[in-house]
Amino acid sequence: MFNQVDVPTDRSELEKLLVAAYGAADPVELDGVGGATPTTSKAAVVSASPEPGVDVDYLFAQVGIGTGSVEWTSNCGNCATGVALYAAAKGMVPIAGDRTRVVMRNTNTGTVLEGLVDTTGGVVQHFGRQTVPGTRAGGVAVGLTFRDPAGGTTGLLFPTGESAQELRVDAAEPTRVSMVDAGAPVVLVDAIHAGRTGAESPERLRADVPWLRAVRHAAAPLMGLLQPGQEPGDAVPKAGLAGPPVAYTTTLGERVAAEDYDVSVRMLTMNAPHPAIGLTSAVAVAAAGLAADSVVSRAASGRAGEWLRLGTPAGVVAVRCSDVREGLPRRVTVQRAARLLADARIYVPDTGAPRAA
Amino acid sequence: MFNQVDVPTDRSELEKLLVAAYGAADPVELDGVGGATPTTSKAAVVSASPEPGVDVDYLFAQVGIGTGSVEWTSNCGNCATGVALYAAAKGMVPIAGDRTRVVMRNTNTGTVLEGLVDTTGGVVQHFGRQTVPGTRAGGVAVGLTFRDPAGGTTGLLFPTGESAQELRVDAAEPTRVSMVDAGAPVVLVDAIHAGRTGAESPERLRADVPWLRAVRHAAAPLMGLLQPGQEPGDAVPKAGLAGPPVAYTTTLGERVAAEDYDVSVRMLTMNAPHPAIGLTSAVAVAAAGLAADSVVSRAASGRAGEWLRLGTPAGVVAVRCSDVREGLPRRVTVQRAARLLADARIYVPDTGAPRAA
Incomplete structure (x- = not known):
């Protein structure tokens, strides 16, 4: 997770920065923090949103391992989960009691998602017991809600007109x-x-x-x-x-x-x-x-x-x-978890200046 | 690289901390910074040395992926290279002109190594062009010298008495x-x-x-x-x-x-x-x-x-x-490279408190 205020707004400059920070010009990503797997060579650049009703915008980047380039056209649900916690933890949204709502716009696709972040007692949680399949580790509970997801690609929940x-x-x-x-x-x-x-x-x-x-x-x-x-x-x-x-x-x-x-x-x-x-x-x-x-x-x-x-x-x-109307769900929520692992300043070779992430 | 002042001196407390920080109780190390490979699930804890003639001590830890335990008996040449740069960059040794010598003792094995760190112009370098096999990425040149390495295990350079x-x-x-x-x-x-x-x-x-x-x-x-x-x-x-x-x-x-x-x-x-x-x-x-x-x-x-x-x-x-005497090398130097990738504060679940690394 990068804060937009710390990185270039220009897309090609940002691409250069991410490739350098992740060591992604090299297939083993030895010279950076990418971790040499597609799952870890991802980034989200988060900013306060100018859009009414949206708290934060995020730009998702799939950094190509060994290619030296970034793929900008997709979205990532796990990253959205992380963005929700990040926005709460970094003070980008007001903390509202035991659950803090974060409305997020993915600027790659225009998709708007909601994260409902566990802020029990009105404070940011760094640790939690919510688990997700694939790991025994717990994290802070984040309910991730897709708004009006039906027919996003074809216009219809059942594009053939039949449910089976x-x-x-x-x-x-x-x-x-x-x-x-x-x-x-x-x-x-x-x-x-x-x-x-x-x-x-x-x-x-x-x-x-x-x-x-x-x-x-x-x-x-x-x-x-x-x-x-x-x-x-x-x-x-x-x-x-x-x-x-x-x-x-x-x-x-x-x-x-x-x-x-x-x-x-x-x-x-x-x-x-x-x-x-x-x-x-x-x-x-x-x-x-x-x-x-x-x-x-x-x-x-x-x-x-x-x-x-x-x-x-x-x-x-x-x-x-x-919020199901005429068989269409206005909201679909998946229970997820996220955790802040570390705050880091990355030394990026191309610029010579440390960057916050 | 951890600074000893930031982490427990007690070995079992340190082990718990490293396992938690690396997410190493989990085979995928999703909940930590270990990276889920043996090469990245290593740590060195660095401290000023009380030993005359030694600048810094370092304790090497091979964090077991998915085992929840740490192996403490080995050494790691690449980690020693990193320790040399870390000691120079964090002000643990005086910077001495274009090359700064760091005498390091591996406290797992007692081995003493010397690192000669490129500090061109009398300043710490964050980037460099020295490469090592296996990656195209450059780093800061570190000459890593093994002192009196002959016969370390058997007492003789050629234990059978014959060179071939x-x-x-x-x-x-x-x-x-x-x-x-x-x-x-x-x-x-x-x-x-x-x-x-x-x-x-x-x-x-x-x-x-x-x-x-x-x-x-x-x-x-x-x-x-x-x-x-x-x-x-x-x-x-x-x-x-x-x-x-x-x-x-x-x-x-x-x-x-x-x-x-x-x-x-x-x-x-x-x-x-x-x-x-x-x-x-x-x-x-x-x-x-x-x-x-x-x-x-x-x-x-x-x-x-x-x-x-x-x-x-x-x-x-x-x-x-x-410094070869009677066929035995007093010093054997390998040209290596290292680079500071990031300074990070890791959130560790067991203690709830951030740790510097």
Whole structure:
């Protein structure tokens, strides 16, 4: 997290600074703080927003490892979670009792998100017990809310006009799917209908990657995601399985009982099993759960309460749809956690001057 | 690098602090600054030394990823390089003209090292152009000198009494080796004699790991490295090939001409090809080069000048033996580089208080 007041506003100057600070010209990022993984070679530049109703703007940067360049077109839900805590901790928003609301605009995409940050007792928390799947470490609870996520790409929550339908994939029997656009365009396969469980291990799911890729390619044109003449790619729609809850063991070795969650979800990230679930995919699954006939609702069998609990390989993610009007959620909230690890001044070779981060 | 004044002196309290700061209880170190690799999950705690003639003491910690514990018995040449720059940059030693000498004692092992830090113009440098193999990034030049490294483990530079000899390994023809103890115990195989080049790629060397492991096991008892009844292990002696210089391409894709260096070296780290060479192994190779008949001298064929230049998979490492008395180097210097990446205050969950690093 960088404060905009500490770094250049000019995009190319900022790019140079980030590449130098992260050591990203070098494939091992030895000469910087990037950590040499895509997950850690990210940055958000945060500033007070001039937009009415928005507290802070943030520009998300995916710093290319070894490329010496920055990708500016995407968003990152985990970064948004961090931005909310950062804005509270650095005094960029007024602390309001036990929960502090931070309205954030991602300036890459224009998306507006809300973070509800645990500020118990009206003070900034540096530590907390809220966990997220994939790590046993606790952090400060941040409820991350997507506003009006339905139809962001295609204009419709269900771009085909149906909440579930049969999809012909290759020469095989038709597969029952829901094609959803909320947070991101996603095609969800009814796992039981397809002879799976939706609770497959990542190793087991790997064998189904070619098939799920074919599902994605079959769904893309029906969802209106292809320009005329364009071949289906591997980024959209996101693809995965949904099934009923069953007892399973997470990749961290923790047992999860069937009653601990409402629906099993196994997603791909590009063409590999996702270790948990992307936040935008979680939004899509929850939004699909609003329609009684969707593959999500059939898998959950009416178990879901206020929060829909998704069983992912790394653990359970809870998602809440609220302010639902005509079947469309105006707000979808995912429970997340964040923590300030360190305040640092980075020595950046190109300029010779230390920078705050 | 931690300043001792900022962290507990009690070893178990320090261990708890480092594990918490690095997030090391978790296998992905998500909740800390460890970076989830053995190379980055290291720490040095630096203090002014009470020992006459020593400027700073440093305690080296290898923080176990996912184990929640710290290994305290080893040393780390790269950390020593960093300690030298840190001591100069943080005002722990007087800056003395263009080169500032820092005498450091590793309190894990008692080893005393000297760092000669580039302080051109009598000021601390934050950036520099000195490179080390494995990265294209430049740093501040630090000459790292090992004092009296010969015989540190066995009492003798050549523990068998011979600078080179035939070693019978399994049922094959005897192999020509030098068994050396300087910096660390090392067995070096004459690559040409063994039908190799000494300039093998890491992939090619991988096929020779079982053989080099057998060489290590055959050498260990002759070097006096085994207690009675003890089986040879895979840590000592370190094992590798030495051969004449030939043109090759580094793992970073840079061409190296035969005239750019003096001897080809390919080492194992445990039972895998080392990506470059460990500093203590570099010391052993250079010390072996002082004996005219060693496999190093035969490979170098009298090419070496003041500095012996070792061709490693990642690039060339220069080592200098000086103050040589009766064939033993009193000083062995390796040219290294270091850079201050950041000054940080780490928020540590266990204590709730920020710590400086």
